[in-house]
Amino acid sequence: MRVVVCLKQVIDPLTPASTLALDQTEKKIRVGIAAPPVINGFDEQGLEAALRLRETNKDIEIVCLAAGERFNNDVMKRSLAVGADQLILVQDPSLDTWDPYPIASALAATIRHIGGADLILCGRQGSDWDNALTPYILADLLEMPLLTLAKRVNITDGQRVEIERVLADGSMMMNAALPALVTVTSELGVLRMPSVSARLTAARKKPRQIALAELSVVAATAHAPEVVDLAIPVTGRSCTFIEAADGPGAGSRLAEILLQSGAIRLGGEC
Amino acid sequence: MTGILIVAEVDAGELRPEFWELVTVAKSLSATVPGGMSIAVIGANVDAAARQAAGIGAAALHVIDDDRLANPWPEAHATALIRLCGELTPKMVIAPRTILGAEMAARLAVRCRWQLVQDVTQIEATADGGLKGLRSVSGGAVAATVRAGPGPWVVVPRPRAFAPAEIGMTADSIAPVRHAFEPPPLATACEAPKRVAIEGISVDRAKTVIAGGGGLGGPGPFALLREIADLVGGAVGASRVAVDSGWVQPAMQVGLTGKTIAPDLYIAVGISGAIQHLVGCSSSQVIVAVNSDASAPIFGVANYGVVGDWKEVMPAFRDALAGGTA
Numbered sequence: 001m002r003v004v005v006c007l008k009q010v011i012d013p014l015t016p017a018s019t020l021a022l023d024q025t026e027k028k029i030r031v032g033i034a035a036p037p038v039i040n041g042f043d044e045q046g047l048e049a050a051l052r053l054r055e056t057n058k059d060i061e062i063v064c065l066a067a068g069e070r071f072n073n074d075v076m077k078r079s080l081a082v083g084a085d086q087l088i089l090v091q092d093p094s095l096d097t098w099d100p101y102p103i104a105s106a107l108a109a110t111i112r113h114i115g116g117a118d119l120i121l122c123g124r125q126g127s128d129w130d131n132a133l134t135p136y137i138l139a140d141l142l143e144m145p146l147l148t149l150a151k152r153v154n155i156t157d158g159q160r161v162e163i164e165r166v167l168a169d170g171s172m173m174m175n176a177a178l179p180a181l182v183t184v185t186s187e188l189g190v191l192r193m194p195s196v197s198a199r200l201t202a203a204r205k206k207p208r209q210i211a212l213a214e215l216s217v218v219a220a221t222a223h224a225p226e227v228v229d230l231a232i233p234v235t236g237r238s239c240t241f242i243e244a245a246d247g248p249g250a251g252s253r254l255a256e257i258l259l260q261s262g263a264i265r266l267g268g269e270c
Numbered sequence: 271m272t273g274i275l276i277v278a279e280v281d282a283g284e285l286r287p288e289f290w291e292l293v294t295v296a297k298s299l300s301a302t303v304p305g306g307m308s309i310a311v312i313g314a315n316v317d318a319a320a321r322q323a324a325g326i327g328a329a330a331l332h333v334i335d336d337d338r339l340a341n342p343w344p345e346a347h348a349t350a351l352i353r354l355c356g357e358l359t360p361k362m363v364i365a366p367r368t369i370l371g372a373e374m375a376a377r378l379a380v381r382c383r384w385q386l387v388q389d390v391t392q393i394e395a396t397a398d399g400g401l402k403g404l405r406s407v408s409g410g411a412v413a414a415t416v417r418a419g420p421g422p423w424v425v426v427p428r429p430r431a432f433a434p435a436e437i438g439m440t441a442d443s444i445a446p447v448r449h450a451f452e453p454p455p456l457a458t459a460c461e462a463p464k465r466v467a468i469e470g471i472s473v474d475r476a477k478t479v480i481a482g483g484g485g486l487g488g489p490g491p492f493a494l495l496r497e498i499a500d501l502v503g504g505a506v507g508a509s510r511v512a513v514d515s516g517w518v519q520p521a522m523q524v525g526l527t528g529k530t531i532a533p534d535l536y537i538a539v540g541i542s543g544a545i546q547h548l549v550g551c552s553s554s555q556v557i558v559a560v561n562s563d564a565s566a567p568i569f570g571v572a573n574y575g576v577v578g579d580w581k582e583v584m585p586a587f588r589d590a591l592a593g594g595t596a
Contacts, residue, residue: 016567017411017545029412098407127546129407130389130526132372136380145457148344148373167342168369168529169521170465174343176458186514186527222383225403229415233406235552239559239575247582254558254576254583255590263535263556264478264502266591 001059001158003050004117006107006138007066007079008040010128022230028096029128029230037072039079042123044191046184049121049153051083051192057155061085063114067106069096073207081194081202088114092212098129098227101220104137109215111142119161120181124149131224135183141218145176151187272330273305275360277351278323279371280311281342285319288366290434293326295393295427296364297435302395303361308332312350314340317446324444326435331444332358336451342370343460348377349453355382357449364425367530375426385418391431401425409526410549429474430532430553468521470496471505478504478535479554481524483547484511485540485561485580492518494584495539501591507531509541525550539580543568560584 011020011031021032039047047064054060064079067090080087090106097103111117120142125132139146150163151171155178162175166185194202242257244250258264274296279286296307306329311320314337324331334350351374355363365375367389379386387393390403401418405428473479480495480502492506499506507529508522524531526546536554541547543559543566551557552571559572562579569575576583 011408013409013411013546014544020408020411022412029408124527127409130409133376133380133386136376140380146345146377147458149369165460166369166520167463167465169468170463172341172463173461174458175460180457186510187520189514223385225385225387225401225416225418227414228402228417231413231415232411233413235571237557237571237573239569239572241569242574242576247578248586250576250578251583251586251588252590254560254574255587257574258535258556258558259591261556263558264591266502 001057001118001155002061002063002116003053003119003121004063004065004111005043005047005050005079005084006120006122006134007043007047007064007076008123008126008128009037009066009068009071009076010040010126012036012038013041013127017232020232022232024230027098027227027230037075039075040123040126040128042125042127042184042186044123045186045188046121046123047079047082047084048191049150049182049184049188053153053155054083057158063088063117065107065110066090067095067103067110069093076207077202077205078194080205081199082192083198087205087207088210089207090210090212090215094212098131099220099224100131100133100137101223104134104141105217105220106212106215107134107138108141109217110210113210113215116179118178119155120144120179121153122181122183124183124185133224135181139181142181145180147174147176147180148183149185150182151185153182153184271305272308272358272360273303274300274307274362274364275355275358276307276309277363277365277371277374278309278311278319279366279368280313280316280319283315283319285322286366286368287434288368288371288429289323290437291427291429291432292364292366293435294432295425299362299393299395305329305361308358308360310334310351310354312339312347314338320446321443324446325437328444331446332449333446334449334451339451341460341462343458344370344373344377345456345458346453348374349456350451352378352381353453354449361421362423362425364427367426367429372426375424379424382422384422384424386424386426387416387418388426389428390416390425391428393425393427406549409544409546410552411545429530466519466521469506470499471503473505473507473522473524474529474531476505477533478502478537479507479524479531479533480504480537480539481507481509481541481551482512482539483509483541484515485542486512486517489517491580494588498584498588498591501588504533504535509544509547538568538572539584541568542566543571
């Protein structure tokens with residue numbers, strides 16, 4: 001059984017906003033300092049879901065797949081270090097885009113090129129553009145059932161995938177026949193750490209490179225709205241720091257200020 | 271002819287409050303999108319909610335009421351909406367950014383290849399017949415102006431970014447147009463949700479929210495936040511770190527992948543203020559931050575800050591409030 005995990009290389013979301021550089025010509029977000037990119041955190045959780053599935057389904061082959069302009073191989077090879085069997089990178093300048101349609105088209109073509117997948121796992125959204133659309137387009141292009149926001153993923157009888165879907169006030173069990181696409185959410189848990197020896201072994205492995213031209217990519221006919229301007233938002237707030245001799249003093253002073261300003265009205269709501 | 275179709279989401283028989291924000295968006299665009307405002311209500315036993323929604327003076331009220339739509343089953347609800355849109359051919363669909371609404375919007379947009387204008391805090395029609403919107407990307411670090419082509423469009427406004435329309439009741443109530451739910455075989459199946467009872471007031475309805483993050487170090491200190499919330503009639507919230515660590519339930523999460531809230535007062539305790547958290551709370555009227563790290567980004571959006579250990583600050587804060595009630 002083949003599980004394909006889609007990974008996206010993104011700017012580290014912990015990069016301070018002050019170091020972001022906006023390219024207004026290309027409408028791209030760049031990092032102004034030499035900070036390495038990361039694998040999109042939600043996608044890493046998709047990989048963790050695949051690794052957990054393999055613990056109980058030994059015949060699972062885990063293929064990680066990423067489509068983008070260019071990759072930091074050391075960053076992407078973390079997927080091999082934690083246990084993925086294969087890493088496929090599809091690189092093309094046209095894939096440096098906010099538009100999920102060309103990305104999903106490239107992913108769909110690659111999955112067809114390698115002979116398909118029984119299960120595709122994606123993160124719920126990319127932390128760069130927050131569109132959360134690629135999985136929807138990919139499932140549509142491959143005509144696969146789509147289950148989203150999984151915090152738990154199981155394969156039942158090798159035939160169906162069952163997930164626990166997160167809701168605002170609880171959860172819901174859902175299932176679909178394989179092949180299917182599942183998106184995972186952060187409640188699933190973080191990606192395990194690779195052992196030192198696994199990291200060294202992975203360092204010697206090479207990702208499989210596939211050029212976009214080798215794939216029969218059906219050009220996207222639809223596009224996401226175009227980004228026409230980027231800006232760093234300003235909050236317009238300035239913080240008044242509470243000065244006091246010690247912690248408890250600051251706590252009571254804070255209560256006093258909030259009561260005086262009317263921000264807190266005791267005696268309940270309204 | 272249908273101009274704007276507003277998706278009115280019904281949860282356990284009740285019209286979700288985001289509906290009134292969608293009406294504000296629809297009204298602001300109705301001058302440039304001819305065909306009037308219509309409403310789509312999809313679910314099971316939705317008549318009372320549908321009547322309430324129709325009070326906005328809608329041109330038409332479309333109802334798909336079927337027991338198979340009782341659960342928040344994304345594929346079933348989306349299929350019902352996609353088929354309705356096939357019949358009505360609206361120029362614009364406006365859906366709420368709830369877990370179900372956002373998924374219906376995405377499925378509709380992708381299946382019909384319509385442009386999805388999502389998470390917008392501002393939106394307007396452009397002179398060339400398109401739409402222009404403002405939204406945050408990269409977890410809120412960057413504001414992007416996006417432009418969509420000639421439509422049809424699926425618009426998903428950011429919660430709390432638009433003032434809710436007045437809950438009006440027009441004199442003439444319109445008769446609902448009932449549509450049968452006759453889907454093709456669906457590829458997914460679901461069971462009834464397991465709902466977790468929320469302790470106290472929900473974070474997205476409270477006027478005061480006191481939230482805890484990774485700095486609290488575990489689930490225990492949330493009891494102190496609960497005491498303070500009870501004193502001021504507020505709710506307890508949490509950052510993603512606290513939720514992903516399993517300290518508190520996901521319903522309490524504030525942020526990009528949690529709830530977007532805009533209370534009168536937001537008190538962040540031990541929350542560093544990762545961008546993805548700030549995007550969920552930055553519309554609060556007054557923000558207070560308590561954190562031991564003076565360089566924590568949360569202070570950049572706060573009105574009042576205390577640099578200190580919450581273990582020392584918060585018990586005194588509670589006692590001062592408790593003393594105030596006496």
